[in-house]
Amino acid sequence: MNVEENVNIRNGTGIRKKRRLWLKIIGGILRALVLFVGIVFIVHVISKGVEKNKIETYGQYVTVDDKQMNVFIQGSGPQTIVLLPGQGTPSPVLDFKLLIDELSPDYRVVAIEPFGYGLSDTTDKARTTENIVSEIHEAVQQLDIGRYILMGHSITGLYGVSYVNSYPDEVLAFVGIDSSVPNQPGMDVKLPLKSMQLLQQSGLMRLLQKVSGDAYASLDYDEHTKEQMRLITNQVGGNATLMDELKHLGSNFKNGEQLTYPNELPVLLFVQSNNEQNEQWVPLHEAQVKQSAQGLMIPMEGSHYLHHTKYKEIAEAFKDYMKHIQ
Structure with a gap:
């Protein structure tokens, strides 16, 4: 064996050793990741079981399509407000609590938790606008x-613009809290639904929420309400009904993009004035209120969830608006 052959053998042996070392390292990392995900999943499953028993019921049930839909009623004023949530809000009743407390001295407030939300049942029925509106009605x-x-x-x-056109003799006015506009751009985007559901079902979303801090910390909810919202979020987040609603989001907007409010319907829109993601957000709502002979848009600086921080201002402006249109 000459020197060159001997060097080649040593080099080959070295390469194989390095390859085996890297394979061991990669294998170790993969095993650690599998173990980590497994632990997160087990903790999530156990936690869900424990947390479910800590959730306190509120409201009352009504039967819709042989299923139970949760509604909450507060106040006994002469007029009734039917209050509906934003997409994916885990507990609509608790999410609206600050606003409900401001409105209920003067109005009867009925907060509805659609199927898949809060304490309501889930459903296999497709989450089309038509079905959702029909169920709420x-x-x-x-x-x-x-x-x-x-x-x-x-x-x-x-959903509201479809609702008022379907039941025009029932709705006295429409009030939007940073509400969607049927023709707003960008709603045809394909969402990573499987990844979103995996994050929720695996427990990774729970972990991410834990390390990212308390989203309710700076808000005016009492500590008990904050804790209940966290518990319900972990129970309903990513359920099949909510995922199906997201699946139908693009088609629901497409099917409703030509809908407008009836001219005779009073329309009041509270709109986030500092929406940096959509520069057309305010102009879109300005155009929408012009569809109503009594339309009014009130811009407010804050997050998309204006009712979390501007609940007093919203209630006061709403009451003033209702006095002027009657």
Whole structure:
């Protein structure tokens, strides 16, 4: 064996040793990741079981499509507000609590938790605008509410314009809290639904929320309400009904992009004035209120969840608006 062959053998042996070393390192990392994800999942499953027993019920159930839909009623004023949540809000009733407390001295407030939300059942029925609107209307009928003001956050802007056109003789006015506009751009984007659901079901979302800090820390909710919202978030987040609603988001906007409010319907829109992601946000709402002979837009600086921080201002401006249109 000459010197060159001997060097080649040593080099080959060295390469194989390095390859085996790297394979061991990579294998170790993969095993550690699998172990980590497994621990996160087990903790998530155990925690969900424990937390479920800590959730306190609120409101009452009405039967819609042979399922239970949770509604919460507060106040006994002469007029009724039907209050609807933004897309994916874990506990609509608790999320709206600050605003409900401000409105209920003068109005009867009925907060509805659609299927998949809060304490309501889930459903296999497709989350099309038509089905969602029909179910909410059935809940309103079960409560024997004749005439009412429709108020809601975010996605209610899409469902609401369909609702008022479907039941024009029932709705006295529409009030949007940074509500969606049917023709707003960018709603045809494909969402990574499987990844979103995996994050939730694996427990990784729970972990991310834990390390990212308390989203409710700076808000005016009492500590008990904050804790209940966290518990419900971990229970309902990523359920099949909410995922199906996200799946239908693009088609729901596409099917509703030509819808407008009836000219005779009073429309009041509270709009986030500092939306940096969509420079057309305020102009879109300005155009929308012009559809109503009594339309009014009130810009407010804050997050998309204006009712978390501007609940007093929203309640005061709403009451003033209702006095002027009557």
